Amino acid sequence: MRLLEYQGKELFNQFGIKIPESILAESLEDARIGSQKLGFPFVLKSQLTVGGRGKAGAIQKCKDSSELETKFIELLKKEVKGELPRGILLEKMVDIVKEIYLSIFLNRSKRCFSIIASSEGGIDIEQTDNKIIQDISIDGISGELANTIASNLNIPVKSKESFVNLLLNLFRVVVEKEAELAEINPLAIISDDSLLALDAKVIIDDNALFRHEDLQKYLYLSDLEKQAAKNGFSFVELEGDIAIIGNGAGLVMSTLDMVTDANGKAGAFLDFGGKATSETIYEALKVISRLPKIKAILVNLYGGIVRTDLVALGILEAYKNNILTVPVYARISGAQSEKAKELLNGSRARLFDTVEEAINAVVLKINSN
Amino acid sequence: MSTQFDIFRILSGNESDSDYEKKPVIIQGITGSFGSTHTKLMRSYGTNIVAGVTPGKGGSKFDDVPVFNTVEEAVKASGSVISGIFVPAPFFYKAAKEALDNGIKLIVAIPEHVPIIDSIKIYEYAQKKGARMIGPNTPGVIIPEIMKVGIMPAQPFTKGKTVVFSRSGTLMYEVSFHLSNSGFGQRLGLGIGGDPINGSNLIDSFELIRSREDVDSVVVVGEIGGDAEEQLADYIVKTNYSKPVVAYIAGRSAPKEKRMGHAGAIVYGNYGSADSKINNYAKANVPVAKSPREVPLLLRTKLRK
Numbered sequence: 001m002r003l004l005e006y007q008g009k010e011l012f013n014q015f016g017i018k019i020p021e022s023i024l025a026e027s028l029e030d031a032r033i034g035s036q037k038l039g040f041p042f043v044l045k046s047q048l049t050v051g052g053r054g055k056a057g058a059i060q061k062c063k064d065s066s067e068l069e070t071k072f073i074e075l076l077k078k079e080v081k082g083e084l085p086r087g088i089l090l091e092k093m094v095d096i097v098k099e100i101y102l103s104i105f106l107n108r109s110k111r112c113f114s115i116i117a118s119s120e121g122g123i124d125i126e127q128t129d130n131k132i133i134q135d136i137s138i139d140g141i142s143g144e145l146a147n148t149i150a151s152n153l154n155i156p157v158k159s160k161e162s163f164v165n166l167l168l169n170l171f172r173v174v175v176e177k178e179a180e181l182a183e184i185n186p187l188a189i190i191s192d193d194s195l196l197a198l199d200a201k202v203i204i205d206d207n208a209l210f211r212h213e214d215l216q217k218y219l220y221l222s223d224l225e226k227q228a229a230k231n232g233f234s235f236v237e238l239e240g241d242i243a244i245i246g247n248g249a250g251l252v253m254s255t256l257d258m259v260t261d262a263n264g265k266a267g268a269f270l271d272f273g274g275k276a277t278s279e280t281i282y283e284a285l286k287v288i289s290r291l292p293k294i295k296a297i298l299v300n301l302y303g304g305i306v307r308t309d310l311v312a313l314g315i316l317e318a319y320k321n322n323i324l325t326v327p328v329y330a331r332i333s334g335a336q337s338e339k340a341k342e343l344l345n346g347s348r349a350r351l352f353d354t355v356e357e358a359i360n361a362v363v364l365k366i367n368s369n
Numbered sequence: 370m371s372t373q374f375d376i377f378r379i380l381s382g383n384e385s386d387s388d389y390e391k392k393p394v395i396i397q398g399i400t401g402s403f404g405s406t407h408t409k410l411m412r413s414y415g416t417n418i419v420a421g422v423t424p425g426k427g428g429s430k431f432d433d434v435p436v437f438n439t440v441e442e443a444v445k446a447s448g449s450v451i452s453g454i455f456v457p458a459p460f461f462y463k464a465a466k467e468a469l470d471n472g473i474k475l476i477v478a479i480p481e482h483v484p485i486i487d488s489i490k491i492y493e494y495a496q497k498k499g500a501r502m503i504g505p506n507t508p509g510v511i512i513p514e515i516m517k518v519g520i521m522p523a524q525p526f527t528k529g530k531t532v533v534f535s536r537s538g539t540l541m542y543e544v545s546f547h548l549s550n551s552g553f554g555q556r557l558g559l560g561i562g563g564d565p566i567n568g569s570n571l572i573d574s575f576e577l578i579r580s581r582e583d584v585d586s587v588v589v590v591g592e593i594g595g596d597a598e599e600q601l602a603d604y605i606v607k608t609n610y611s612k613p614v615v616a617y618i619a620g621r622s623a624p625k626e627k628r629m630g631h632a633g634a635i636v637y638g639n640y641g642s643a644d645s646k647i648n649n650y651a652k653a654n655v656p657v658a659k660s661p662r663e664v665p666l667l668l669r670t671k672l673r674k
Contacts, residue, residue, distance in 0.1 A: 002626075050626065106485060108565045108595040108633070111492050126638055138489050178486055180565070207632060208484035210459060234630035236623075249563060249630025250537020250592055253619035258660055260622035269623075271630040273481075302539045302546075333546075356662065 001204045004047040006089050007218050008200025011177060015169045017184075019197050022091035031072045032065070034090045040064050042092050046075050046085035051201075056080040062090075086220065094198075095191040100153055101125055102167070103183035103201075104174045110135055113174060115167070119153045121186030141171050158193040166195050177215065178208035224287055231283045233272050240265025242362055243288045245281075246300040247272060255300045255355060264363040267294050277307070281314030282323070289323050296362050299330040300355050301337075308332045312340035315349050324348075329362040331355040374501050376557075376577050379451060379475050380512055390515050393419040393449040395473075397440065397456055397464045399431050403479070404455030407520050408432060411453075414523055416516040419447040422464075440464075440471040450474040453509065453518045461505060462487040469498045477518045478504030478568060482632070488566040495568065502568025506632070507560035508538035519560065529554015530583060531668070534574045535590035536561045536597070537631070540619060543661045544590050551665035556584050563631030565594070571601040575610065586613045586672060588664055589655075593620035594634040594641040602649035613671040616650050617658045618643050 003011070009019045023034035024047070035042070046058035053059055058080050060071050075088050099121025107114040118131040125131060132152050134145070146164040155163045166187070173182050183201040190196055204215055221229060228235035234249060238256075242264050246252040252271045259266050268291060272284050288294055299315070301308050311332070318324040328349035332340045341351050352358040381390045394411075398404040399421025409432055412418050418434055420443040427438030437443040440452070452473045456464045458480040468476055469491070476495065483505040495502045503510055509519010513526035521538070525546035531553045535541035541560055548555065559574055561567050569577075571589060578584045591598045598618065605614060620629055620636075621643040628635045636642045647657050656671065658664045 106565060109570065109597060109600045111489060111566050111570075113489075126640070138486065138493065175486065178484060180485065205485045206628075207458065207482040208486065211484075234628070236627050236629060238624065246539070248537060248539025249634055250535070250540035250590070250619045251543060253537075253592060253623060253629050253634065254540055254543070254617075254661060256623065257619065257621045261659065266622070269629060302542050354662075356660070 002049045003202040005200050008202035012197050015173050017169050020092050022089050024087050026087045042090050045089040047087045050081040050083050096188045098189040099186035101185045102187045106180040159189050162195045178205045228287050236269040238266045240267040241295040242266050243268040243294045243297045245270045262359050262363045278310045278314035281311045285318040296326050297328045298362050301332045309336040309339040312343040329358045331358040391417040393447045394451045395420045395443045395449045397422045397454045414517050440467045444471050453477045455479050458482040465491045474500045476502040477509045481506040504562040506564040507562040511558040513555050527554040530585040531555050532578050532584050533558045533588045536592050540590045544664050547662050548665050565633040571597045572604045589616045591618045592634050593636050598646035599649040602653040605653040614655045615667045616655050618646050
């Protein structure tokens with residue numbers, strides 16, 4: 001779960017990492033009231049979970065109340081990479097002396113957390129060679145290590161102690177809140193030598209959410225995603241018109257690639273995992289049925305953990321109850337697959353021996369319409 | 370990383386052993402719905418499951434297998450060093466720690482949704498104890514026609530000289546099915562796991578079979594997310610890995626910054642993208658199949674060279 005900037009900053013604040021004074025506004029009315037408390041000028045920052053909002057013009061300076069009236073509404077309606085903001089943060093401007101980059105991220109191949117720091121703040125960290133990468137133990141960062149990093153970044157003497165404390169606190173955010181990433185870009189040294197996190201990018205480990213009740217309020221799912229999550233499905237909405245359902249993330253991704261290679265356009269990715277029964281496939285079809293753009297469903301099942309005959313019963317039930325109004329192209333193999341085929345015989349679900357045949361049929365059908 | 374770890378010796382032993390190919394295995398979470406179903410399937414495949422652990426159910430039996438309250442008792446009664454862990458994710462850390470504290474040398478970690486920090490802690494602890502974890506979020510490990518510790522179905526796998534390593538469960542079955550159909554049986558099938566943290570990653574796994582004469586080729590089934598394939602490609606080049614390798618990567622057409630089912634299958638920028646992986650494999654002369662069906666075709670070409 002990627003937190004919005006203001007949510008990340010709330011966490012930072014809890015752990016003693018200083019942030020600029022700011023107010024979240026979800027409506028123009030909120031913004032008007034907020035502006036009086038905060039005082040002009042300030043910055044308007046769209047609250048999004050996608051990157052690149054600066055380049056997209058979703059961060060704007062605001063010098064007075066007439067600018068607020070136009071810019072606030074403009075930002076609230078502005079989509080970035082297909083996403084509308086969930087509020088606009090009004091944030092006080094500060095006198096920046098120096099900007100740095102600092103993050104702690106999950107280093108997957110090394111199976112530990114690593115610090116990345118750069119004396120150039122506000123940059124795209126992937127695009128610069130001017131950076132320090134330091135692997136750290138899950139047990140903690142020593143003061144000595146934090147000091148060395150501060151020296152390597154040329155942090156001025158007066159700000160060094162603040163930096164060391166901030167780094168230790170950022171590590172606490174990662175461990176205590178179970179983040180995969182906690183990034184401050186930029187981290188500003190301001191005119192009074194203190195350090196302020198001007199931005200916050202925090203990604204929380206979804207699998208750890210069950211033991212962090214305080215973070216669950218940040219979970220933001222569409223109705224469809226909620227419905228999918230409730231059933232234990234992995235669901236991603238895509239842009240095309242073919243829904244792809246299967247058992248196992250890898251298999252569904254693989255099917256998605258093959259559909260794309262065959263000039264089909266996938267409109268939904270749904271992995272119902274290992275615990276599929278007639279009820280779970282039925283629920284999966286119910287999720288898909290709420291997407292009017294879907295014109296056909298491709299089911300790719302590799303049996304084994306899954307009882308494919310139960311899946312077939314679920315499909316039949318969905319037709320019977322008019323949940324399903326589009327054709328199903330299915331490839332079902334593995335445990336009980338012969339029985340599944342018999343069950344589906346005569347329904348609007350067509351069965352194929354290979355996924356390639358099923359894909360060719362569904363793409364032909366969609367593209368001939 | 371200990372390179373001495375011999376997974377074949379642990380799983381099937383030496384030919385001179387009285388229990389060759391019948392090494393004892395314990396199952397933690399044996400009475401749960403998942404653990405119980407798969408205990409039966411593993412036993413019918415040939416796995417010598419000698420004990421189960423479920424706190425509070427000690428003294429009972431499941432499918433003729435004695436159940437104990439603790440790993441300590443199960444290990445004492447059976448002498449096993451292999452544990453298949455089937456407990457739900459929130460209980461995984463405690464179960465795995467208990468296993469490592471009581472002499473288990475190979476953990477097969479089945480549960481999905483284990484928190485990352487728990488995985489890192491168990492990985493570090495296993496290193497300290499000279500033990501190895503496969504998974505979490507893995508279908509497990511199979512020596513076809515001999516034994517399996519995991520949840521994979523039996524039918525896709527046949528005995529042979531190819532090894533399959535996979536970050537995805539169902540794709541491991543699918544690819545092995547196509548390999549078997551084309552006459553490429555498998556010496557070993559091992560699920561790396563779909564999580565960001567893998568107890569045995571691709572490089573660790575390649576090390577397991579590096580100098581084995583009964584393995585003539587490797588198939589590596591990957592997916593988007595992380596840099597395991599990139600690191601592997603680098604390792605193949607730098608260490609002059611001599612066995613022919615063919616790869617498959619799922620998720621070429623997935624959108625960025627979306628988690629595609631597996632916790633580990635997510636692309637940030639270029640990090641974790643299929644392009645990055647395919648480009649790196651090209652440098653290591655590893656061909657990448659476009660579909661699971663193409664894997665044996667590429668393997669055949671590769672083995673002819």
